[in-house]
Amino acid sequence: MAVRLDQERVGASSMAEQLLRNIGPIVLLGPPGAGKGTQSKRITQHYRIPQVSTGDLLREHVKQATTLGVQVRDIIDRGDLVPDHLVCDIVAWRLREPDAQRGFILDGFPRTQVQAVWLDAFLKFEFFEKAIWACWLPIVVRIQVDYNKLLLRITGRRICPACGRIYNVHSQPPLVDEICDVDSAKLVVRDDDREQVIRERLAAYERQTKPVAEHYQRLNRVVQVNGDLPVDQVTSLILEAIDGSTRSVAGSKN
Ligand code: AMP
Numbered sequence: 001m002a003v004r005l006d007q008e009r010v011g012a013s014s015m016a017e018q019l020l021r022n023i024g025p026i027v028l029l030g031p032p033g034a035g036k037g038t039q040s041k042r043i044t045q046h047y048r049i050p051q052v053s054t055g056d057l058l059r060e061h062v063k064q065a066t067t068l069g070v071q072v073r074d075i076i077d078r079g080d081l082v083p084d085h086l087v088c089d090i091v092a093w094r095l096r097e098p099d100a101q102r103g104f105i106l107d108g109f110p111r112t113q114v115q116a117v118w119l120d121a122f123l124k125f126e127f128f129e130k131a132i133w134a135c136w137l138p139i140v141v142r143i144q145v146d147y148n149k150l151l152l153r154i155t156g157r158r159i160c161p162a163c164g165r166i167y168n169v170h171s172q173p174p175l176v177d178e179i180c181d182v183d184s185a186k187l188v189v190r191d192d193d194r195e196q197v198i199r200e201r202l203a204a205y206e207r208q209t210k211p212v213a214e215h216y217q218r219l220n221r222v223v224q225v226n227g228d229l230p231v232d233q234v235t236s237l238i239l240e241a242i243d244g245s246t247r248s249v250a251g252s253k254n
Contacts, residue, residue, distance in 0.1 A: 023047045023103030024133050025123055026242060027110070029213055030143035031205045032198070033154035034227045035234060037166055039143065040107040042235045043242070050099050053107040057090050058082060079192055079200035081208060084114045092122060101132060113211040139245040140216040141238050143227035147202070154198050158187035172231070 026043065028036045040051040058076060061069035068090070072082045091109055094100065110116040120137065128136035145153070156169040160180035167174050167187060174180060178187045192201065216222045223241040227234055 021047075021102070022133055023049050023242070024127075024135065025103060025119075025138035026105045027119075027138040027140045027216070028105060028107050028143065029140055029209065029222075030227060031145065031150055031209075032201045033150040033157070034143040034145045035153075035231065036107050036143060038172075038231060039141075039235060039238055040105045043105050043238060046239060047103065047242075049103045049105065050097075051105045051107055052091065052094050052100070052109070054082075054087055054091065054109040054111075055107070057094065058087075061090075076192060077197075079197040079204065081111060081204055084112055084118070087111075088115060088118050088122075091119070095122070095126065106138070110212050111205075112208045113215055116212045116215045137219055137221050138216070139242055140213070140222045141241060142213055142222050142224050143234065144224060145227040149228060150202065151198065154193050155195060157190070157193050159190055160185050161188050 026049075028040055028043075030036050037053065040053065043049075044051045058069075058072055062073045062076065063069070068086060072086065075082050087109065091106075095104065106119075110119050123133075123136040123138070127133045152170060153168060156171070158167045158169060158174075158178065159165070160167075160183065162183045162185040163180065165180060165182055166172075167180075174187065179185070180187055191197075213222060223245070225234060225237045225241065229237070
């Protein structure tokens, strides 16, 4: 019993620590299918910071048929990138929300060098110059996965339309084929996960995102993680990298 109470106390204090600590900006880089969505959700739960996925934000606009949604629907369906200024606007709007002040995970952004340069300037102005954070540059976690494994992963991806939970028929299948474990909804394939769109998405990633990784490599902010490893192991490596990096930022402040 005493042991259990001690464990509960440790659990409670580390949860309180996570709630108080400034984590700062985290960028997850990786091609479609690298597991960014899954890992983002896990990091979010661990540090209690929001996940900001530009893909999700854009899809929500499309679903609600907002002016932006109508503007970008065809671009997303083709697997092309949405123009930088439109994506930067929705990111700025989202990062000014109160829940993002301790930090956030950017999933799917920045995807081009223009977006990366914009992000650095935005974070410096919004968080460093207002004395909210000691360092504005993001920790960039780069998840790397073999190309053929990526194709297999993406074609196996299924999403629950009701709760948003992500499955994979190869690596993380639901208990019952094509049915969500949580709410029994029939799982769906995202429109842009269909075979003909995938190659274009991977090509767009290669063409445009490499300069983003290089940009942050020059700033010494990139941590490489092997995304071919089992999903739990990838999570542990990412959390270690973030803890190491936020500690070194806190240390350099003193
Ligand atoms: P994702 O869910 O991150 O794979 O994004 C789905 C689609 O949304 C992409 O194929 C793009 O059309 C669009 N998109 C998401 N994030 C960005 C971004 N940072 N820049 C441009 N387009 C984006």
